[in-house]
Amino acid sequence: MEKEELLQKILHCVENGKVNNAAPYPPNMKGKDGADEWTKKALEEGIGPDEILSEALIKAMDVVGKKFSEKKIFVPQMLISAKAMNAAMEHLKPYFQSGAVKKKGLFIIGTVAGDLHDIGKNLVGMIVEGAGWEVLDLGVDVNSRKFLDAIGSHKDAVVGLSALLTTTMANMKTIAQDIKQQYPEVPLIIGGAPVNENFKTEIGADGYAPDPQGAVSYLNSLIA
Amino acid sequence: MSGRYNIRETADRTQNGRSVRIHPDNSLITIDPGRVSGMLEVPSGQIEPYLEELIVTLIDECLSVVCPSACFSCFQRPEIDVSAGTMKLQGYTFYLNKMVASCLQKSEEIYCFIGTCGKEMENLSRKHLQQGNLLEGYIIDIIGSEMAESVAGIAHDTIEKYANRSGMKISNRYSPGYCRWPVSDQQKLFALMSGNTCGVKLTDSSLMLPIKSVSGIVGAGKEMKRMEYQCSKCDAKYCLFRDKYRNH
Ligand code: B12
Numbered sequence: 001m002e003k004e005e006l007l008q009k010i011l012h013c014v015e016n017g018k019v020n021n022a023a024p025y026p027p028n029m030k031g032k033d034g035a036d037e038w039t040k041k042a043l044e045e046g047i048g049p050d051e052i053l054s055e056a057l058i059k060a061m062d063v064v065g066k067k068f069s070e071k072k073i074f075v076p077q078m079l080i081s082a083k084a085m086n087a088a089m090e091h092l093k094p095y096f097q098s099g100a101v102k103k104k105g106l107f108i109i110g111t112v113a114g115d116l117h118d119i120g121k122n123l124v125g126m127i128v129e130g131a132g133w134e135v136l137d138l139g140v141d142v143n144s145r146k147f148l149d150a151i152g153s154h155k156d157a158v159v160g161l162s163a164l165l166t167t168t169m170a171n172m173k174t175i176a177q178d179i180k181q182q183y184p185e186v187p188l189i190i191g192g193a194p195v196n197e198n199f200k201t202e203i204g205a206d207g208y209a210p211d212p213q214g215a216v217s218y219l220n221s222l223i224a
Numbered sequence: 225m226s227g228r229y230n231i232r233e234t235a236d237r238t239q240n241g242r243s244v245r246i247h248p249d250n251s252l253i254t255i256d257p258g259r260v261s262g263m264l265e266v267p268s269g270q271i272e273p274y275l276e277e278l279i280v281t282l283i284d285e286c287l288s289v290v291c292p293s294a295c296f297s298c299f300q301r302p303e304i305d306v307s308a309g310t311m312k313l314q315g316y317t318f319y320l321n322k323m324v325a326s327c328l329q330k331s332e333e334i335y336c337f338i339g340t341c342g343k344e345m346e347n348l349s350r351k352h353l354q355q356g357n358l359l360e361g362y363i364i365d366i367i368g369s370e371m372a373e374s375v376a377g378i379a380h381d382t383i384e385k386y387a388n389r390s391g392m393k394i395s396n397r398y399s400p401g402y403c404r405w406p407v408s409d410q411q412k413l414f415a416l417m418s419g420n421t422c423g424v425k426l427t428d429s430s431l432m433l434p435i436k437s438v439s440g441i442v443g444a445g446k447e448m449k450r451m452e453y454q455c456s457k458c459d460a461k462y463c464l465f466r467d468k469y470r471n472h
Contacts, residue, residue: 114429
């Protein structure tokens with residue numbers, strides 16, 4: 001099979017959330033090979049892992065993100081596509097480990113101290129990972145110390161803070177200031193139902209996004 | 225009390241109150257698949273059959289593992305000051321906020337409750353996520369939240385039965401953190417419950433572990449009323465009970 005055709009197959013599977021042959025979703029691709037099998041095949045055919053990543057996987061997730069912004073698909077389809085992307089990434093793992101292929105960067109995310117609401121944060125983490133970033137999830141109730149320690153070991157990371165309680169917005173402010181004081185150059189993006197663009201400016205963060213797609217756009221803009 | 229509630233009344237630990245623990249049968253937990261897909265932000269006309277089936281299957285899976293429990297304690301003679309938005313109970317002052325205070329104004333007794341799904345829901349969600357099943361893990365997380373609300377609803381209904389026995393009616397339920405009632409008041413609520421917390425622990429930052437837990441209070445009195453939630457009165461835009469978030 002031609003290289004172009006193989007890359008197209010992978011792209012199509014990730015875009016439509018076809019994980020592997022056994023996966024029942026989407027119904028019209030039942031019994032066919034998925035991102036898992038096609039990626040394996042592409043590597044066997046000698047296609048470079050970096051090409052698979054940039055020409056098939058990342059492109060597919062860009063299409064998925066666009067469709068989501070246009071409300072043509074919704075969160076569930078995004079997550080199924082992210083799963084298909086991860087299945088393909090499994091085959092690329094050895095190349096990441098050897099340094100032959102690089103992810104877009106590292107995104108450190110956590111729900112700020114005092115807050116345990118993590119459904120939104122988890123969703124952002126999964127979608128950002130699906131978009132080709134490495135994600136380090138620090139969990140919930142995360143204080144400045146933990147964020148600073150994580151940044152200390154990954155100085156080129158981008159940091160995301162999530163808060164769902166109006167009371168923990170105050171903690172978000174403290175954490176943002178602590179981070180900016182020690183690592184002024186680390187890009188900081190915030191999100192969560194009660195926060196907005198104004199609050200971002202008030203606490204000295206660099207970005208705000210209302211949803212995971214916004215987070216991906218912000219992150220991608222940093223490396224554009 | 226109803227057959228499927230396994231209710232244990234524990235010894236009277238507080239001066240005025242009685243403490244009750246409830247272990248409801250899982251079949252009493254009601255989860256509306258439509259609300260789950262609503263939380264997934266899928267418009268109602270556009271849910272794929274695949275997703276509908278998956279939600280129903282996962283609700284069953286959750287019901288087969290969850291160990292819900294709830295507890296409540298009843299306290300006499302709250303002093304409610306509507307203009308200050310406060311309630312004094314057993315020496316503790318709660319900063320309810322005017323809206324909640326006015327709804328509880330006619331209370332003769334206050335029931336404090338905690339409801340939890342236990343750790344099982346978090347574990348199940350994590351298990352799926354670790355296996356790479358992102359959608360399943362995510363949906364289970366949402367089901368767990370709905371279940372926590374359902375357990376709170378069971379606590380609420382049981383409180384109603386207890387109150388009715390002594391000729392009283394009850395109010396809606398209100399939680400610290402809702403309607404601008406500071407979440408830090410949860411510390412007082414837990415202190416009042418003095419150990420009757422069905423295993424739920426409070427962090428220093430006033431949040432409950434396991435996560436899928438809900439706490440709150442219910443007023444009881446001869447002139448109390450349980451009403452539809454009056455969203456127009458309240459300015460908490462993102463409330464769980466707000467019209468927009470109901471009946472997706
Ligand atoms: C689900 C939920 C719960 C679940 C928790 C589930 C969990 N694991 O997180 C349960 C039922 C257990 C719960 C309990 C409580 N909750 Co609650 N809960 C909610 C609810 C209904 C939805 C939150 C949610 O998951 N939304 C869905 C996700 C996908 O949306 P999201 O979180 O906003 O995230 C999106 C964006 O904001 C953004 N985003 C999020 N994070 C980030 C980060 C970055 C970097 C970026 C870029 C974007 C981003 O992207 C996400 C995807 O689109 C909200 C109400 C609401 N509608 O927001 C109340 C709410 C947050 N809860 C509230 C409260 C008070 C509580 C309790 C303290 C009540 C109590 N006393 O019992 C408890 C605390 C629990 C505890 N363990 O201590 C209040 C907070 C009030 C306030 N503003 O201060 C709210 C707003 C309800 C209300 N109106 O009063 N809760």
